[in-house]
Structure formats: structure tokens, C-alpha cells
Amino acid sequence: MAFEDHAPGFELKVTALPESVTGRHTPDPLRFAFDTKASAHAGGSQQPISPDLFQSQFENVLLAAEKPANRCLYVHIPFCRVRCTYCNFFQHAASASLIEEYFDALVLELKMKAAQPWTQAAPFQAVYVGGGTPTDLTARHIARLGQLIRQYFPLTNDCEITLEGRINRFDDVLFDAALEGGFNRFSFGVQSFNTQVRRKAKRLDDREVVLARIQSLSARNDAPIVIDLLYGLPYQTMNVWAQDLTDFLDCGAHGVDLYQLIPMGSTPMMDLVANQRLPPPADTASKAGMFELGVQMMDKHHLHRLSVNHWARDNRERSLYNSLAKTSAEVLPLGAGAGGHVGGISLMQCRQLPSYFDAVRQGQHPVAMMMTMSPNAAVHAAIKAGFDRGALSAKALDRAAGWDVFRWCHPLFEVWQRNGLVNVQDSYLTLTLAGAFWSVTLAQGLIQVMEQALTGNERLTA
Known part of the structure; x- marks a missing residue:
């Protein structure tokens, strides 16, 4: 035509x-x-699907042995010990017993979805274990999760398998367990190295601790170490931001994402601002200046730009999941609160753990919301x-x-x-x-x- x-x-x-x-x-x-x-x-625009059709619609997609050009796997770990003030995604406080129960349910869902014809029809190019704080899992959980993913899901030979988390308590025991499980990329939400900015955002550990740990992990050279930096946080002046960028360049991490803070009305940070317990975050013009400085710093030190907000120090860092899942790839979701899009539908899984547990234990897909994607x-x-x-x-x-x-x-x-x-x-x-x-x-x-x-x-x- x-x-x-x-x-x-x-x-x-x-x-x-x-x-x-x-x-x-x-x-x-x-x-x-x-x-x-x-x-x-x-x-683009999406049309809601009636809840009584969730199971049948998703089953029909997973029974089709179609082979999309790009596909990724997303696994959600919905636990955090502390809620950051800017975060709008906090779900559950971490506890050993709850994590154990959740992991058992996650394994059931993993095996159920891995057995579907769609899943086995073609290899996945990237896997991302995000949250929440996946590094709040035990070493045993991390190693086993990686092993199960590699055992049950077809992966490309160069599949990027990322473990997201925070530096706090991420010791060599956890790092070695993750490597043993097959994780080959690590993404840490540093947000800012500055101690005052971190404390006001409820981030754990001071600048010196975070900087030393990133340097130690990067120096091992076992896998790419990538950090996220946010710009626009309260108390994060232009001078503080310049030091954040310098700290990244000095820490040896293989890559960095520079993300703009987008204030949300339902976050603790905005409540604190409203009650005059925090200064307001930076306005758009100030954040634009911070972005400009970030680009200039990356260019000055000849880092390779992979996207509008991501840079790599060397060729080991590919940022494959981000470049695929946020743009063109289909994403199969696993875990409470995970989102994805497969076969023309987008879906969000149950955020509340009781609902998630009940669905998985009954052999059902734990879908809380489903939409028909635009034909375009x-x-x-x-x-x-x-x-x-x-x-x-x-x-x-x-x-x-x-x-x-x-x-x-x-x-x-x-x-x-x-x-x-x-x-x-x-x-x-x-x-x-x-x-x-x-x-x-x-x-x-x-x-x-x-x-x-x-x-x-x-x-x-x-």
C-alpha cells in the first residue's frame, strides 16, 4: 500500500x-x-479494558508465539527501608518476613510467565530488576533471582541484566551474590553526593561513604557501575550541582543519568515545602541551567552520550534497558507494582501485597489495570x-x-x-x-x- x-x-x-x-x-x-x-x-492515548477481561486478554497475548523485534523483562521489588522525600512510588517498608513471603510469590509468578508461548518465542535483550530497593533483598535472594531468570527465560548472549538499588548496606557479600546470580550491570540511585541535600531528601549515608563505596565497586571492574543524579533538589545550589558532577567524574562509575526533578504534589517533599520546613525545589529555569552545566561537564571530559540524559565513560556501559524499554521494546512485567506492555496492551500489576499474593497463588495474573494501546x-x-x-x-x-x-x-x-x-x-x-x-x-x-x-x-x- x-x-x-x-x-x-x-x-x-x-x-x-x-x-x-x-x-x-x-x-x-x-x-x-x-x-x-x-x-x-x-x-499516546490508551483505552481502558474492563477488569473482567484482564485474565483472558493477557492469556491471549501470552499464548501467541509472536516475535517482537525487541523485548525486555522488568522485575519489581516493592520494598524500601526509608521513603525518600521526593519519591511518589513508595509501596512497602522492608521487613525480613514480608520479603521472604514476597520472594516466594515472585518465584511462582516467574515460573508461570516463563512457561508461556510468547515468553519462549524469542530471547530477551535486557532484564531490569528495579523498585523500590532491590538491594534490600538478602544475598541469597539476589543470587537465586538472577539464577532463576537465566534458567527460565530465553536471553540473548549479550543480555544486559541490571540490579537497581542504593549504596547503603550494599557490601561485597551482596555484590558477589549478584555477580554469582548473573547480574552484569548495577544502577545506584545516588541522586546527590552532598550530605545536606541527601539528609533533607532522606537519603542514607553521607557523601564520603557514598563516594568511597562507588569508587570501590567501580575499581573492582567486575561489571558496569552506573549512578543516577537528580538536579533541582532542595538545597542543591548550582555550586552543589557542580560538585555532584565532579564527584561522579572522580568516583570511577562507568555511566551516569542526569534526571530533572519533577515535583509531585503527593510527595513528602512537597508537603514539607508547603509547611515551610524545606525550601522549594529549583524552578524550571534553574534546572535548565543545571542541565546545561551537566552537558558541558560531560562534553569537557569526553564522555560518550548515549541519550539526551545518559552518558557512558567507556563501551562497557550500554544502558540497553533504558534505550529499549522506554522507547520501542515490549516489556513483560513481574512483581507487585510492575508495569509493562505486551501485544498491544499496557498493564500495571497489583501494588497491594495481599492482592498480589492471592492472584499468584491461584495461578492468575496479578493485573490491577489494563489498557489497549494506541493503534499508532x-x-x-x-x-x-x-x-x-x-x-x-x-x-x-x-x-x-x-x-x-x-x-x-x-x-x-x-x-x-x-x-x-x-x-x-x-x-x-x-x-x-x-x-x-x-x-x-x-x-x-x-x-x-x-x-x-x-x-x-x-x-x-x-
Whole structure:
């Protein structure tokens, strides 16, 4: 079928697009092209599925031996000893007995899902064990979890298997157990090295302890050590942020994610701010300046940029799960509170442990929410992948859409270029520094434009 058979029957009129899509024309687009970043990830529209269809719908997907180009496995460990003030995902306080009961249920779910035709149809390219705080598991649990994943799930020969966690109490016994289990990448949420910032965010351990432990783990050279840094936290001045970046460069970690703090109204941090017990987090313009400094520091020291917010010190760090799962791959979820998307549906599993335990023990899938993904999900994935990399390819976008969508979107791209957000040349759209900072906003805007166009609605509203 020709491209034109799929294209909208009208031209894209950028004059009808709201400023939330086009951005504003300003001498400083890095700080002021948009008002604020409202979401951590871009996405398209989805339709809810009735709860009485959860089991049958998911079973139908898992019984199909389809082979998607990319697939990942996500395992959720929903425990933390302490709730960080900025966190909106806290589920359960860690306790030895509860963790033991949870691990037994997780093993049941793991074996149940591993036996499905869909699961065995093709190897997984990346596995991510996240949370919560997976490093709150015992050494025995960590080693066994890795071994079970490798035993029951088909994995590519170079499969990236990541264990997420925090440095606190992550001693050599836990590290060796994880290596024994087959984990070959470790991601630690440092957020900031600064002791005052850490204490006010309820992070455990002071700067010197965290820095020394990252240095020790990195020096062993057994696997890539990656850290997350947040910018915009209370008490995190530009000078503090500059030191955070310097500490990363000095600690020897193989990679770093620089994430913008997105304040949530339901977090302890915002309650403390409202009660004047914490200064407010940085505003958008200040965070833009922090992002600019981060990019400059990474460039100055010649780190390899893997995405708009992730850098690698050497070729051992690939950030494979993040580059796949957040953009184009299907993700099979395991564990209470895990989310994923498989076979045209997205789902979230039960967050409450009693519901999760009951479902798994009865041999049912512990689904709490399920949505039908947009029929244009492949196009959305291509958009998200391009903006995450910092470059959108006309060929990749057109292939996903089945028509010449890149050319159709060119009027919007020209506006973005005039606004200092992108450059368009030789069938590629590349992000400027400002565009990289606003990458999720731009991706969401383009997805919104495509959704409206492909449903025959010419007009977008703010």
C-alpha cells in the first residue's frame, strides 16, 4: 500500500497548534520555550479494558508465539527501608518476613510467565530488576533471582541484566551474590553526593561513604557501575550541582543519568515545602541551567552520550534497558507494582501485597489495570526513541508509520527550528541543547499531533 493511503487528508497547519506543542519564540529557549516539564515520559492515548477481561486478554497475548523485534523483562521489588522525600512510588517498608513471603510469590509468578508461548518465542535483550530497593533483598535472594531468570527465560548472549538499588548496606557479600546470580550491570540511585541535600531528601549515608563505596565497586571492574543524579533538589545550589558532577567524574562509575526533578504534589517533599520546613525545589529555569552545566561537564571530559540524559565513560556501559524499554521494546512485567506492555496492551500489576499474593497463588495474573494501546503505538515508539537519542530519522519514522510522516510534519519542525529547539537537515531532526532539555515535551507534542491527524481531527487544543 502506498504511503499516501495512510496519510491524513489535510496539511499540517502549524497556526492551529497550541504553544504547548510549538513552544514559544524566545531569546533563551533552553529556559523559557515551555513553562514546565509535566511528565517523565511521553506516550499516546490508551483505552481502558474492563477488569473482567484482564485474565483472558493477557492469556491471549501470552499464548501467541509472536516475535517482537525487541523485548525486555522488568522485575519489581516493592520494598524500601526509608521513603525518600521526593519519591511518589513508595509501596512497602522492608521487613525480613514480608520479603521472604514476597520472594516466594515472585518465584511462582516467574515460573508461570516463563512457561508461556510468547515468553519462549524469542530471547530477551535486557532484564531490569528495579523498585523500590532491590538491594534490600538478602544475598541469597539476589543470587537465586538472577539464577532463576537465566534458567527460565530465553536471553540473548549479550543480555544486559541490571540490579537497581542504593549504596547503603550494599557490601561485597551482596555484590558477589549478584555477580554469582548473573547480574552484569548495577544502577545506584545516588541522586546527590552532598550530605545536606541527601539528609533533607532522606537519603542514607553521607557523601564520603557514598563516594568511597562507588569508587570501590567501580575499581573492582567486575561489571558496569552506573549512578543516577537528580538536579533541582532542595538545597542543591548550582555550586552543589557542580560538585555532584565532579564527584561522579572522580568516583570511577562507568555511566551516569542526569534526571530533572519533577515535583509531585503527593510527595513528602512537597508537603514539607508547603509547611515551610524545606525550601522549594529549583524552578524550571534553574534546572535548565543545571542541565546545561551537566552537558558541558560531560562534553569537557569526553564522555560518550548515549541519550539526551545518559552518558557512558567507556563501551562497557550500554544502558540497553533504558534505550529499549522506554522507547520501542515490549516489556513483560513481574512483581507487585510492575508495569509493562505486551501485544498491544499496557498493564500495571497489583501494588497491594495481599492482592498480589492471592492472584499468584491461584495461578492468575496479578493485573490491577489494563489498557489497549494506541493503534499508532509503533509510530509513538519511533518518536520516543528518536527524541531519547537526540535525533529523529525520517526513514525510521516513515517506516513505522507506513507513510511520509516526516515530510508531513515538516511545518512543525520548521517552527521548532525557528524557536531554537531542533535542526532539520538531510532527513534528520536533531535536538539542540534546548531541545534535549525539552525532549519529552517535544516528543509528547509530536505524538499529540500524530494522534489527532490519524483520527481525522485537524485541530489541537492546548
